[in-house]
Amino acid sequence: MSDRPIIFSAPMVRALLAGRKTQTRRLVRFPGWAAGIFTDPLKIVVETDERGRDPEVICESTGCLAALPLPYTVGDRLYVREAWAPLDALTHGDPGAQALAERGFYRADEGTVEGEIARWRPSIHMPRWASRLTLVVTDVRVERLQDISEADSKAEGVEPICDHGVGNEHLHRIAFEQLWERLHGKGSWLANPWIAAISFSVHRANIDALLREVAA
Structure with a gap:
């Protein structure tokens, strides 16, 4: 955790x-040998349990096996x-109670006025x-x-x-x-x-x- x-x-x-x-x-990111680093083509197989958990990656050409991170x-x-943008990015106007409480602005919020924010991060x-x-x-x-x-x-x-x-x-x-x-x-x-x-x-x-x- x-x-x-x-x-x-x-x-x-x-x-x-x-x-x-x-x-x-x-x-998912495969181990280097399974991601095609080597020039020889590798036949890669991914196996999991019936719920799709505990994945392992297997190379049938070499027999290499590893847990899939x-x-x-x-x-x-x-x-x-x-x-987002911090409070000091506001060019003019009242930031409002919500922005003051959250200490900034979020671009995803509906109703955000682009012209009031100097620069989004x-x-x-x-x-x-x-x-x-x-x-x-x-x-x-x-x-x-x-x-x-x-x-x-x-x-x-x-x-x-x-x-x-x-x-x-x-x-x-x-x-x-x-x-x-x-x-x-x-x-x-x-x-x-x-x-x-x-x-x-x-x-x-x-x-x-x-x-x-x-x-x-």
């Missing part, structure tokens, strides 16, 4: 705040990093104290990207695409496919990589405030 940061885009932050997002998918584990607390530079969302990991499993179901696609927080009344049953899954391609580039969905499917509970609180509340 550890405390770690995790980055989300503005649409995904809004999905977290709205209670629509309880899952995220992240690429996962980005997060059950019980981890993740503080969300998002684009990228999510990767958000300090721990400025995070307003904490995720507690409840499940991690390994699977192929395209194994995602319609229900899991909905839990990713995407808005369903419009099918113009034709009755498509996979509107969230198609929307997730499009999101993945935007994030990872053309052809990334068809590549069907191994990913870690991470489920979590969402807490609208700074991680340190949450820890103090739990300890009280």
Whole structure:
């Protein structure tokens, strides 16, 4: 169990705040010999238990075997990093009670006036104290990207695409496919990589405030 940061885009932050997002998918990192460092082609197999847990990566060409490291584990607390600005970035006007309480502004918030903020800071530079969302990991499993179901696609927080009344049953899954391609580039969905499917509970609180509340 550890405390770690995790980055989300503005649409995904809004999905977290709205209670629509309880899952995220992240690429898994293979050991060097399995990632294609060597020139000889390797036939790589990933094996898990029936629930997609305890993953191992096996090279059928050499017999090499290793546990597949996962980005997060059950019980981890993740503080969300998002684009933000400190109070002194306000060029004019009243910051408002909420911004004063949170000590800053969040770009994902609806109604934020771009012209009032001198400069937004990228999510990767958000300090721990400025995070307003904490995720507690409840499940991690390994699977192929395209194994995602319609229900899991909905839990990713995407808005369903419009099918113009034709009755498509996979509107969230198609929307997730499009999101993945935007994030990872053309052809990334068809590549069907191994990913870690991470489920979590969402807490609208700074991680340190949450820890103090739990300890009280």
